[in-house]
Amino acid sequence: ADQVTLQLKWVTQAQFAGYYVALDKGFYAEEGLDVTIKPGGPDIAPAQVIAGGGADVVLDWMPSALASREKGLALVNIAQPFKSSGMMLTCRKDAGVASPADFKGKTLGVWFFGNEYPFLSWMSKLGYSTEGGADGVTVLKQGFNVDPILQGQAACVSTMTYNEYWQIIDAGLSPDDLVVFKYEDQGVATLEDGMYVLEDNLKDPAFVEKMVKFVRASMKGWKWAEENPDDAAMIVLDNDASGAQTEAHQKRMMGEVAKLTAGSNGALDPADYERTVASLLSGGSDPVISKAPEGAWTHMITDKALN
Amino acid sequence: MTAAQANETAAPVISAKGLNLTFQTNDGPVHALKDVNLEINKGDFVSFIGPSGCGKTTFLRVMADLEKPTAGSITVNGVSPEEARKTRAYGYVFQHAGLYPWRTIGGNIRLPLEIMGYTKSDQDERVKRVLDLVELSGFEKKFPWQLSGGMQQRASIARALAFDADILLMDEPFGALDEIVRDHLNEQLLQLWARTNKTIGFVTHSIPEAVYLSTRIVVMSPRPGRITDVIESTLPRERPLDIRDTPEFLEIAHRVREGLRAGHAYDD
Amino acid sequence: MTAAQANETAAPVISAKGLNLTFQTNDGPVHALKDVNLEINKGDFVSFIGPSGCGKTTFLRVMADLEKPTAGSITVNGVSPEEARKTRAYGYVFQHAGLYPWRTIGGNIRLPLEIMGYTKSDQDERVKRVLDLVELSGFEKKFPWQLSGGMQQRASIARALAFDADILLMDEPFGALDEIVRDHLNEQLLQLWARTNKTIGFVTHSIPEAVYLSTRIVVMSPRPGRITDVIESTLPRERPLDIRDTPEFLEIAHRVREGLRAGHAYDD
Amino acid sequence: MGWIVFGVIAWALGWGLNVWLSRLPRSRATGLAVPVVFGITLLLIWESIVRGFGISPVLLPAPSAIAGRFVASTGILWEDFVQTVLKGALSGYVFGCGAAFLTAVVVDRFPFLRRGLLPVGNFVAALPIIGMAPILVMWFGFDWQSKAAVVVVMVFFPMLVNTVEGLQATDAMQRDLMRTYASGYWTTLRKLRLPAAMPFIFNGLKIATTLALIGAIVAEFFGSPIRGMGFRISTSVGQLALDLVWAEIVVAAIVGSAFYGGVALLEKAVTFWHPSQRG
Amino acid sequence: MRKSFLPVLTVVAAIFVLWYAMAVVLNAAWAKDQAKRAGVELSFSELVADTWAQDKPKLPAPHQVAAEIWETTVEKKITSKRSLVFHSGITLSSTLLGFVLGTVLGIGLAVGIVYNRVMDMSVMPWVIASQTIPILAIAPMIIVVLNAVGISGLLPKAIISMYLSFFPVVVGMVKGLRSPDMMQLDQMRTWNATASQQFWKLRLPSSMPYLFASLKIAMAASLVGAIVGELPTGAVAGLGARLLAGSYYGQTIQIWSALIMAAALAACLVAIIGLIQRVTLKRMGMA
Ligand SMILES: Nc1ncnc2c1ncn2[C@@H]1O[C@H](COP(=O)(O)OP(=O)(O)OP(=O)(O)O)[C@@H](O)[C@H]1O
Ligand SMILES: Nc1ncnc2c1ncn2[C@@H]1O[C@H](COP(=O)(O)OP(=O)(O)OP(=O)(O)O)[C@@H](O)[C@H]1O
Ligand SMILES: Cc1ncc(C[n+]2csc(CCO)c2C)c(N)n1
Numbered sequence A: 001a002d003q004v005t006l007q008l009k010w011v012t013q014a015q016f017a018g019y020y021v022a023l024d025k026g027f028y029a030e031e032g033l034d035v036t037i038k039p040g041g042p043d044i045a046p047a048q049v050i051a052g053g054g055a056d057v058v059l060d061w062m063p064s065a066l067a068s069r070e071k072g073l074a075l076v077n078i079a080q081p082f083k084s085s086g087m088m089l090t091c092r093k094d095a096g097v098a099s100p101a102d103f104k105g106k107t108l109g110v111w112f113f114g115n116e117y118p119f120l121s122w123m124s125k126l127g128y129s130t131e132g133g134a135d136g137v138t139v140l141k142q143g144f145n146v147d148p149i150l151q152g153q154a155a156c157v158s159t160m161t162y163n164e165y166w167q168i169i170d171a172g173l174s175p176d177d178l179v180v181f182k183y184e185d186q187g188v189a190t191l192e193d194g195m196y197v198l199e200d201n202l203k204d205p206a207f208v209e210k211m212v213k214f215v216r217a218s219m220k221g222w223k224w225a226e227e228n229p230d231d232a233a234m235i236v237l238d239n240d241a242s243g244a245q246t247e248a249h250q251k252r253m254m255g256e257v258a259k260l261t262a263g264s265n266g267a268l269d270p271a272d273y274e275r276t277v278a279s280l281l282s283g284g285s286d287p288v289i290s291k292a293p294e295g296a297w298t299h300m301i302t303d304k305a306l307n
Numbered sequence B, C: 001m002t003a004a005q006a007n008e009t010a011a012p013v014i015s016a017k018g019l020n021l022t023f024q025t026n027d028g029p030v031h032a033l034k035d036v037n038l039e040i041n042k043g044d045f046v047s048f049i050g051p052s053g054c055g056k057t058t059f060l061r062v063m064a065d066l067e068k069p070t071a072g073s074i075t076v077n078g079v080s081p082e083e084a085r086k087t088r089a090y091g092y093v094f095q096h097a098g099l100y101p102w103r104t105i106g107g108n109i110r111l112p113l114e115i116m117g118y119t120k121s122d123q124d125e126r127v128k129r130v131l132d133l134v135e136l137s138g139f140e141k142k143f144p145w146q147l148s149g150g151m152q153q154r155a156s157i158a159r160a161l162a163f164d165a166d167i168l169l170m171d172e173p174f175g176a177l178d179e180i181v182r183d184h185l186n187e188q189l190l191q192l193w194a195r196t197n198k199t200i201g202f203v204t205h206s207i208p209e210a211v212y213l214s215t216r217i218v219v220m221s222p223r224p225g226r227i228t229d230v231i232e233s234t235l236p237r238e239r240p241l242d243i244r245d246t247p248e249f250l251e252i253a254h255r256v257r258e259g260l261r262a263g264h265a266y267d268d
Numbered sequence D: 001m002g003w004i005v006f007g008v009i010a011w012a013l014g015w016g017l018n019v020w021l022s023r024l025p026r027s028r029a030t031g032l033a034v035p036v037v038f039g040i041t042l043l044l045i046w047e048s049i050v051r052g053f054g055i056s057p058v059l060l061p062a063p064s065a066i067a068g069r070f071v072a073s074t075g076i077l078w079e080d081f082v083q084t085v086l087k088g089a090l091s092g093y094v095f096g097c098g099a100a101f102l103t104a105v106v107v108d109r110f111p112f113l114r115r116g117l118l119p120v121g122n123f124v125a126a127l128p129i130i131g132m133a134p135i136l137v138m139w140f141g142f143d144w145q146s147k148a149a150v151v152v153v154m155v156f157f158p159m160l161v162n163t164v165e166g167l168q169a170t171d172a173m174q175r176d177l178m179r180t181y182a183s184g185y186w187t188t189l190r191k192l193r194l195p196a197a198m199p200f201i202f203n204g205l206k207i208a209t210t211l212a213l214i215g216a217i218v219a220e221f222f223g224s225p226i227r228g229m230g231f232r233i234s235t236s237v238g239q240l241a242l243d244l245v246w247a248e249i250v251v252a253a254i255v256g257s258a259f260y261g262g263v264a265l266l267e268k269a270v271t272f273w274h275p276s277q278r279g
Numbered sequence E: 001m002r003k004s005f006l007p008v009l010t011v012v013a014a015i016f017v018l019w020y021a022m023a024v025v026l027n028a029a030w031a032k033d034q035a036k037r038a039g040v041e042l043s044f045s046e047l048v049a050d051t052w053a054q055d056k057p058k059l060p061a062p063h064q065v066a067a068e069i070w071e072t073t074v075e076k077k078i079t080s081k082r083s084l085v086f087h088s089g090i091t092l093s094s095t096l097l098g099f100v101l102g103t104v105l106g107i108g109l110a111v112g113i114v115y116n117r118v119m120d121m122s123v124m125p126w127v128i129a130s131q132t133i134p135i136l137a138i139a140p141m142i143i144v145v146l147n148a149v150g151i152s153g154l155l156p157k158a159i160i161s162m163y164l165s166f167f168p169v170v171v172g173m174v175k176g177l178r179s180p181d182m183m184q185l186d187q188m189r190t191w192n193a194t195a196s197q198q199f200w201k202l203r204l205p206s207s208m209p210y211l212f213a214s215l216k217i218a219m220a221a222s223l224v225g226a227i228v229g230e231l232p233t234g235a236v237a238g239l240g241a242r243l244l245a246g247s248y249y250g251q252t253i254q255i256w257s258a259l260i261m262a263a264a265l266a267a268c269l270v271a272i273i274g275l276i277q278r279v280t281l282k283r284m285g286m287a
């Protein structure tokens, strides 16, 4: 069987249910693929992993992938299972935040490690400096959790609709205490969790063939997961080596993730891509990417896979 | 001065009666001193000699209140060793010079003076005087490790002399030195003793040294340490080094050796 | 045996000519040996005596190829010290017994034999023999720290005797022992020497020890170490301990002391 | 290929030079030159391996690239240095070591406490304290205070154990001497036990220097303001700016060595009398 | 040993008292906050009870941690991913591998330094400098880079452990191999011993006490390396992963139980070395 190694962007959780389902239900095996899924983590850069040959295909957020491309690492998007962005900024009402206009002078928690780009372009769109001061916002490098908002160290923290938001709720704050700003609603949404490969590899027909099978099986997994969210969550749970995930949380996460993948058959919508690039280019004095990339995505794989 | 001196000689400076000391160790009790009786008078120079481990050091430490006897009584100047220690009656010289490496020779000698609260000018004056006494003037600013073993030992004696302790206890102070240097220091010690009229307790392994220096020689037996012989020296107070070739000297040395050998087991 | 012996006595075992040794130190050069000439014959017992730091140890080390002279020549059994060392001509006994704490007494004595590649049975036999020789049979299985200082020193001598070195170099082997034990070991060493007819070089600080043991006494002066006197002993080979009270002994001792004192500056 | 040959030549030359240097009589100059030559050789080999094998700069940048980035980013590096080293590591170091020292003096006063605390302290000193970092960040917030707290916790016990041990380091004879002078507790402490403890105290201080830097940097992984060496390292890895990562590592190595060297120099000055320092 | 039993017990008891007190102090704010939201007033005893029983306390009380440890060690199958024993085993294996690698590397370097003049003069400063590199901070990168050259699984973590643990071994062994005094070395010379005889019969045995002292430090360092090496490997498994996952989900009880488990592991490993040390040195007649 053909070997394929997939590097996830984050730890094993329902965010990646489609792949685990495909593995568990034998969709990959049916295609004749032997797939290894490598969980990610707070300091694993998927781009670095693929550059080092540690994976054939990686999941990454498009801003980070495009930035890597500008750094000389030619990543190409071959499929996009996530149609919409799950990113939001969640704020405490009692910190005095009701609209983006209130960010000024506040402290905001942000993920870094290549995940900061959407936030930065949003802020530059709003015209806020991220260097602190009365006219800007003070940025915290948010750690692995949502503590800063719970403890009042930050007015807002970054959250995903399917994950961190619920951790805040679980911690005892009620939705009434919170205000959320979805990147989608603010018009600064960027594409998340796409599949990326190295451009050079696409010149190899055998590799392309392998990816076609991989994408096809993965999408089958995703669609299965959307239809059977609870079972998918249990599959994810079975694959979590850390034994730290809880059933309730994963099932809820699967439900939220399904909303984000629902709109996609796996093929990248060029309009979404253009919107993402536009947003990244608009970053004022220090844009995330300096010019529109060329060849950063292809339908070559999905065209074959989905027909 | 001489009248007062005569007066003091009447009462013994150190008086030990039925002294016993047992150390509790992991291998069981060690009986270090057994039924020790001794009187030392003002101005005496008493040497303690005996095989290794017989309790010489222990006895000296009991006198200086560094060890408490488990039975018997001991008085120093008529009071307990502890009280005597608190009145700073002792100058103690250990086998190894034991100078503090982080202090200069001068600083080492100054140490007891600082602790006892002498004034700065008094300190300076005393340090200078005792350095002269042990012929170390000019080495005040040196650190101990920059001096030879003999010089270090002299500095440590100077340290014990810097304050006015009238009892000097010396535990094999010259054990580590070569014979010539040792002879020389013996001579100087005798002169010093003659000049200051201190009471001196002196531990040694060397028979000639004991005979040459002492007014009395206390011979001790192996464990449990007992006093087997106390030999009064018939030598005059004035003692040139040559005295060691006189028949009188050899006679005393012979007596000491016999006393020692009697207690020695030869199996080590 | 006796014929061969007489034959060997003809050529000196050790012959030093115009030996000089200067150590380069941070404080400038130290002239440790200066113009040293000496011949040692087969079966000699030669003592080296002199003030501390005069170069006794250095001289012994030069003989054993532990130090290279900066000038002059030295031969051992007619060859260079290095070649002599490679043929394992030396038994060297240091001031401190220097037994390995992780080896038993037997293991310590066996150590040089292992290194020199003796067979197992030969090792056993030799260890047994030298243990007998120094009267330590029965202590083979003990560790060094379970023995007294005197016994350790005897073990260390046994170690130097276990292999067939015909030159025994001893650097203050009894310096750390008390007088009684020392007397006893001196006696034993003499007996051993008489029995084995080894050539012995012996460093000591003690005048009586030097006189009691040696056929020749080499007196050295302080730095730069020179030989100031070589005293041939007139004492018979057979020497009971009492010999030390004879006028002949005292006469030689006096000569040594005079020789020593002449070179001593008293400021050590 | 050319670069690989260059690397081999550099290695041979460097080694040969060092063999030659080490045969010269030992002096301050050769003592310095040998490790420097060794280091330069390592860098040359590194450079030629990266170039020769065409290793992606995303994985391992060449020394020349790192040097270039270092020079170009001194502003950022300085800002991070201030945040992590001066605010986080140094304050935690001073506070942690100071507190440990005072605790040791108190503990030493009471044998009961000493007997109880020393085994516990030894135990804690061997624990993976760094694991407390996420907790301390949770307790003390995101800024340098939490980094300092991590450093305090990390250096406290090694320092405590060393100081207590040092205060016990006087030999019986030295203490007896003070006794014959009828010297009191505080006098003995000041005149004998503190000076005698200095080699041990400095041992603790030296161990603490490396711990302090590591603690401050690693703690930044669990949340930080957007400056600091740990922040920069993790963020730059994510941005594939590996040259900047290595520039930060160079800063850390220089700062760490300087910190250690500084304490060692101070030690030399204070414990000049100790046999290990007389050399 | 017996003499320090009572004092140690007292100190440990004091730590527990302090711990409970701190739990009240640290967790009170949250308890009050929750109560205010729910509109109830807490009495002091209710407050204390609440602070010792929260789900995600700032500082869990000892009994909460104990219960969690009990649950995840005794009540779970060892093979279960939720078993702390399972995770300890994973951490242990990379700790031990790293420790062995570090010890071998350390001893090798020390031998080189002692026997080779060039190494003596050139290596030591760099060994010291190497430890100023915050390896822990770049651990994730190291793991990714090692992965790139085909080294994965246990080894990358073990290499981080090795990097931390070889240092104390080098330092200790250089000291230990140099601990024979001049006299002992000269003695070997008079016997015309070869370099290898000198090493096996003199230098190595004399270095044993130093070796064991270093091994204890190295073992502790190795465990730190393994844990930190696990943090970024995608929270897959091991105590470090538990620590991270706990932190990620704000599960303080889980963090603390992983921490305590790591501490216990460290203590056991160090104690085992201590035991070997005692036996060896006793057999060598050096204890
Ligand atoms: N603190 C102690 N605890 C246990 N035993 C001790 C202690 N001090 C001394 N001893 C033992 O008491 C005995 C007498 O010791 P002491 O030091 O007085 O002998 P010594 O005559 O001074 O010997 P040396 O000539 O070797 O100095 C010895 O057997 C020694 O082992
Ligand atoms: N390795 C060395 N480097 C520098 N100087 C040395 C060295 N070895 C000895 N010396 C110096 O050479 C001189 C002679 O030393 P040596 O050890 O031979 O004296 P010694 O007669 O044996 O003295 P002691 O009776 O104290 O043992 C001394 O001044 C000593 O300091
Ligand atoms: C150090 C750190 N970096 C990035 C993220 C953000 N992130 C990347 S993928 C993903 C999936 C959502 O669960 C999230 C949140 C984080 N949480 N912590």
Ligand SMILES: [Mg+2]
Residues within 6 Å of the ligand: B056, B057, B058, B171
């Ligand atoms: Mg004694």
Ligand SMILES: [Mg+2]
Residues within 6 Å of the ligand: C056, C057, C058, C171
């Ligand atoms: Mg000598």
